[in-house]
Structure formats: structure tokens, C-alpha cells
Amino acid sequence: MRVAVASFEFEGNTLSNQIHGRGDFARKVLAEGAAMLRAVEGRDLAVAGGMEVLAAAGLEVVPLVAAQGGSGGRVDDGFYREIRDQIISGAAAAMPLAGVYLALHGAMITESENDPEGEILAAVRQVVGPAIPITASFDLHAHVTPRMVAAADALVGYETYPHIDAHNTGRRAAEILVGAIRGRIRPVMRLRRIDALLPVAGGATDDPDAPMAKLRRSARRAEQEGRVISASYFPVQPWLDIPDLGIAGLAVADGDAEAAAQVADEIVREMWDRRREFEIPNFAPQEAARRALAHASPRVLISDAPDCVGGGAPGDAPAVLAALLEQATATPSAVLVVDAAAAAAAHQAGVGAALTTTIGASLDPRFHPAVAVDAVVESLHDGSFVYSGGVSAGTPGRMGPTAVLRVGELRIVVPTHATYEYGDEQYRAAGIDIRALRIAVLKNPMNFRTLLDHDTAWVMVAGPGPTTPSLDSIEWKVKRRPFWPCDDLPQPTYLGD
Ligand SMILES: [Zn+2]
Structure with missing residues (x-):
């Protein structure tokens, strides 16, 4: 039983004036096919953690491509399509597949696409059909879209910021994939988003009194109580001037869509309720x-x-x-x-x-x-x-x-x-x-x-x-108004998902 694996990770920023392509990825991680194994194996990367779990479960890993470009403005359209097409055609060539695991960032943008990960997941779904499970790991700052959720069986975000659990997040996404392949679980996923952005600097998880550390404890509790398999919080990469950007809660349950929706809502509501705790003093x-x-x-x-x-x-x-x-x-x-x-x-x-x-x-x-x-x-x-x-x-x-x-x-x-x-x-x-x-x-x-x-x-x-750090100082041109913190909203506005 074969599982196709790829990583394509980049964090975009619409306020940046930079375009990034092959050279920027090649300076970090860029390896195709079998060379991908040498480039990532044994490292603390999400894709490496995922591959370890798949191999330990006796599944054959089909390495497609590993591309990690760090952060910047937008990814060059030509380079993006090249990697996207390698993933899609690689998955098609590897059929029949038992599953697909993708290590993604979740907030990449390209010159002409604001939801490239959604496009990739939807295209892979087209290739493998509705019955083959697809899971993906995401950065905690992912901009999760309904298209991603519709295309995948399970999405799992980093727990920590500073991010020190990429490897473990890859493992968690792969464990859900293995469970689905073996028929032990039937993952169902729900996303809840609120039209709000939070200061990144206030999102530490290593300070037990910080709001994100409290969110982390709430998410883990929902898993430990057996309500859901996986609960993720996405305070989102806030420097993306795109219409439907907003903080998100996402949960994956075993067959119980209602439980997933409830936990996703609790998470995003807690983020909203704690929104003022994310402010950090800063000085000229x-x-x-x-x-x-x-x-x-x-x-x-x-x-x-x-x-x-x-x-x-x-x-x-x-x-x-x-x-x-x-x-x-x-x-x-x-x-x-x-x-x-x-x-x-x-x-x-x-x-x-x-x-x-x-x-x-x-x-x-x-x-x-x-x-x-x-x-x-x-x-x-x-x-x-x-x-x-x-x-x-x-x-x-x-x-x-x-x-x-x-x-x-x-x-x-x-x-x-x-x-x-x-x-x-x-x-x-x-x-x-x-x-x-x-x-x-x-x-x-x-x-x-x-x-x-x-x-x-x-x-x-x-x-x-x-x-x-001052999100209300940004001249937002595309983002839909009103949204917190640029508009003082007493109640959360949910983004339609
Ligand atoms: Zn991040």
C-alpha cells in the first residue's frame, strides 16, 4: 500500500514587495523524487515526522517533492505551478494510492493565487477520488480556507509558537492518515472562522499565562476527553490583505461532525474572547x-x-x-x-x-x-x-x-x-x-x-x-470590513464556511 508524500511550504505576506522563486527555495530545501528522502529524512521537519509514521505502519512512501522556501511576499507563478504540477502528476503516476500526506504551510500566496494550498489539495482530491484519505499538516499561522477543508480528510496545525513541534505535527497528521487507511477511524472535519486578526507577538505558547498557551490547553483537553481526534487553532498570518482572512478553529472528529463543529467553535470563540490579551507593548x-x-x-x-x-x-x-x-x-x-x-x-x-x-x-x-x-x-x-x-x-x-x-x-x-x-x-x-x-x-x-x-x-x-505589530496602522485595501482590531466590534462576525 502506497502513500504519496510531498512538502510545499512558504509563508506569504501581501505587504512585502518581493517575489520568490526557485533560487529562494533552493537555498533552503528543494528536492524531487528519491532525492527528497535524503533532503528531509532524520530532520525535525513536519514531512520527516509524517514519513516516519507511515513507514513504521508498514506503508510504502512515494516521495514526490520537498520544497521549503521560508517566508516572503508572493511565490512566482511559474515556480509555484511547477511544484504544484509535480505533486499532482506524481500522485497520478503513483496510483493506486492508499492515501496522501502533504506538509504545507497554509498561508502561501502566489502572484495570482491567494489560496494555493486549497488549489493543490483540490487537485490532488480530483486525482485520487473521494474514497482515498488525504491529510495535511499546517503552520499555526495557516490561512485555512473552506476549499482546503472540502478537499482534505484531516488538517492538523502546529501546537507551539515559537514553532518547535513541526516534526510532531507531521506525525499527528500521518497517524490520522494511517487510522483512516486501516479503517480504524472515519475523520470528519469542521472549520469555524471569525473576522478578526491578532498581533503575532502576543501568541506565545511557552508562557503559561499567555492567551495562546491557554488555547493550547483547551485544545488538548478536547482531545483528551475524547470529543475529537485533533483540535487546531489558527491565529492566522495577519499580514495578508485578502478578503476573507480571519482567525480559525478547526477540529477533526471520528465520524461525529457535530462534535467537530462544536470544538472548532469553542476554540475560535476563546481566541476572540481573549483578543485583548494578545497586545504586546512596542516602541519606536x-x-x-x-x-x-x-x-x-x-x-x-x-x-x-x-x-x-x-x-x-x-x-x-x-x-x-x-x-x-x-x-x-x-x-x-x-x-x-x-x-x-x-x-x-x-x-x-x-x-x-x-x-x-x-x-x-x-x-x-x-x-x-x-x-x-x-x-x-x-x-x-x-x-x-x-x-x-x-x-x-x-x-x-x-x-x-x-x-x-x-x-x-x-x-x-x-x-x-x-x-x-x-x-x-x-x-x-x-x-x-x-x-x-x-x-x-x-x-x-x-x-x-x-x-x-x-x-x-x-x-x-x-x-x-x-x-x-500595529495591525490597525495598515492601509487595508482588499480585506473586507469591518473586522477586529481595525473596527471595534462588540460581537464576533463569523466568516461563512
Ligand atoms: Zn508560523
Whole structure:
């Protein structure tokens, strides 16, 4: 009995001006057919977890394609169709199949498609017919659509944020698939969505008092009580200006559609009821730098939330660099700003050379002007590293040629390419131990939490950018109004599913 397996993972952002294609995926994970096994096996990825469960159940895995591109704006239509068609034609060629498992993100967008995962799931359903079970694992920030739910038997989201359970989520999706293939369970799924968005930074599951940790406990309770097989919460990737974006609850039950609908509704209602608990204080860059310098803690992490690569921003915003150049050149500190031209100039100049250059705003100049610096080239690197955890655990990260520039005590890491930040991999690849510094800037509103200890405090930055923490500051053009938090709604408005 054969099960077709593929992964196609990318998180989109309509506020980004970037288009991503083969090169962006190839720098992360891109492998077809049998090569896919070597690319993902043994790693902490959702697709690897799923394949382990299928193999252990005695099912033959048919590897189609693994493509993981991280985050950004939209995926190039041509590249998207290539991978989509590999999945569809691969499944067709592998028939007869006992089942299909797909590791997806759930919030990918392409140049012309706002629901590519829904399109892929519907096309695979067309290929295998109504009787063959299809399950998929999703990121917790998935934008789950009715088309996805109609096409699949079960969808399962990550439990954690920072995301540390991709592998286990793949296992859970595959376990449901195995149960359905063996006829032990008859999965039925229901989705409930509310027209509301929540600040990403307030969604931590590693703080037991945070609202998302409470949601997690509620979902697990619904499973432990046997009401449903799987309960997922989707606070959604909020930087998608598309009409029907909204927070969602989703549950899979064994034959009991009513139970699934009830649990899905309880989950999304709890998210709505706790919506004000998701707010996290954030400060303009100069004020954030001032607070970091004045903080009693020996170390302070500044979270540059508006330029989060993991949320789709290009990582080239120099707003915090500008603030540190004004305030912190006498303080052991480090900041990272993507700039291919500045990295190349530093590599040309060589270690020890004086370099006058501009940094930042080279990919997206809309939010902050480039910053001029007179620096010394402290060190040069090839920018390669391996992720120590998170959704990319064990896979390579490739910043490309990277330079460390120094202005007084401030180190400026200048990579060629933006990379998803999980912990301090980028700094370590540039030879910098941020634990030895007073201030370090991370371009992520959540994953910096993996670096916190009792000597480390944090400050979050506010302001414009593709991943601004202020959702009500965004000029929404397409999203249907009214919705929370841009409109003050006393009651939840359900999106029709
Ligand atoms: Zn996510």
C-alpha cells in the first residue's frame, strides 16, 4: 500500500514587495523524487515526522517533492505551478494510492493565487477520488480556507509558537492518515472562522499565562476527553490583505461532525474572547534603543518586529541600526541588516579595511531610508549555518557572502540574503556570541524567546514595515470590513464556511 508524500511550504505576506522563486527555495530545501528522502529524512521537519509514521505502519512512501522556501511576499507563478504540477502528476503516476500526506504551510500566496494550498489539495482530491484519505499538516499561522477543508480528510496545525513541534505535527497528521487507511477511524472535519486578526507577538505558547498557551490547553483537553481526534487553532498570518482572512478553529472528529463543529467553535470563540490579551507593548526604534540601554538586565534583546523575515519582511530595514548608531556605538551591541551590495563591497575591501557605505532599504525602500556608515570591516564569512531548531531544524541556512562591520562597539552583520531567524544562528555564523553583548537585535517578534534566560530582557520595536505589530496602522485595501482590531466590534462576525 502506497502513500504519496510531498512538502510545499512558504509563508506569504501581501505587504512585502518581493517575489520568490526557485533560487529562494533552493537555498533552503528543494528536492524531487528519491532525492527528497535524503533532503528531509532524520530532520525535525513536519514531512520527516509524517514519513516516519507511515513507514513504521508498514506503508510504502512515494516521495514526490520537498520544497521549503521560508517566508516572503508572493511565490512566482511559474515556480509555484511547477511544484504544484509535480505533486499532482506524481500522485497520478503513483496510483493506486492508499492515501496522501502533504506538509504545507497554509498561508502561501502566489502572484495570482491567494489560496494555493486549497488549489493543490483540490487537485490532488480530483486525482485520487473521494474514497482515498488525504491529510495535511499546517503552520499555526495557516490561512485555512473552506476549499482546503472540502478537499482534505484531516488538517492538523502546529501546537507551539515559537514553532518547535513541526516534526510532531507531521506525525499527528500521518497517524490520522494511517487510522483512516486501516479503517480504524472515519475523520470528519469542521472549520469555524471569525473576522478578526491578532498581533503575532502576543501568541506565545511557552508562557503559561499567555492567551495562546491557554488555547493550547483547551485544545488538548478536547482531545483528551475524547470529543475529537485533533483540535487546531489558527491565529492566522495577519499580514495578508485578502478578503476573507480571519482567525480559525478547526477540529477533526471520528465520524461525529457535530462534535467537530462544536470544538472548532469553542476554540475560535476563546481566541476572540481573549483578543485583548494578545497586545504586546512596542516602541519606536529610538525609544526602544533608549529602553534597552537603560534596562537593569545585563543583556537586552531588541525585537525588530516590523522587519521580521519569518513573517515575510525582507530583513533590510535599517531603522534600528540608525537608532543604535546614534545611541549605542559605545555599547557592545550587534544588529543585522541585509544588504547584498554592502556585503559585496566589504568582501572586496577586505578585513581591516575602512568602508564608507550605505546599509539597508535596498530591497524595500518604502519604510526607511538607507543609513550611511563609516565602518571597519571586522570579519568576512560565507554565511552558511544549520538551523538548531524550529520549522527548519537541521536544514541549511544560507545568508550568502556576509560581512561584519564595526562602528565603535557596535557590530553590524550584513548578509547578502535574508534568512528566517530561529535563534542566534545568523550571529554565530558571523562569529558573534550575542551572550557576550549588552544589546542584540533579532528580526523576529517571537523566536527571540528561544534565547531568553534570567539575565536577558527584551524590548519590542514598533513602526511601519511588512510585519508591523500595529495591525490597525495598515492601509487595508482588499480585506473586507469591518473586522477586529481595525473596527471595534462588540460581537464576533463569523466568516461563512
Ligand atoms: Zn508560523
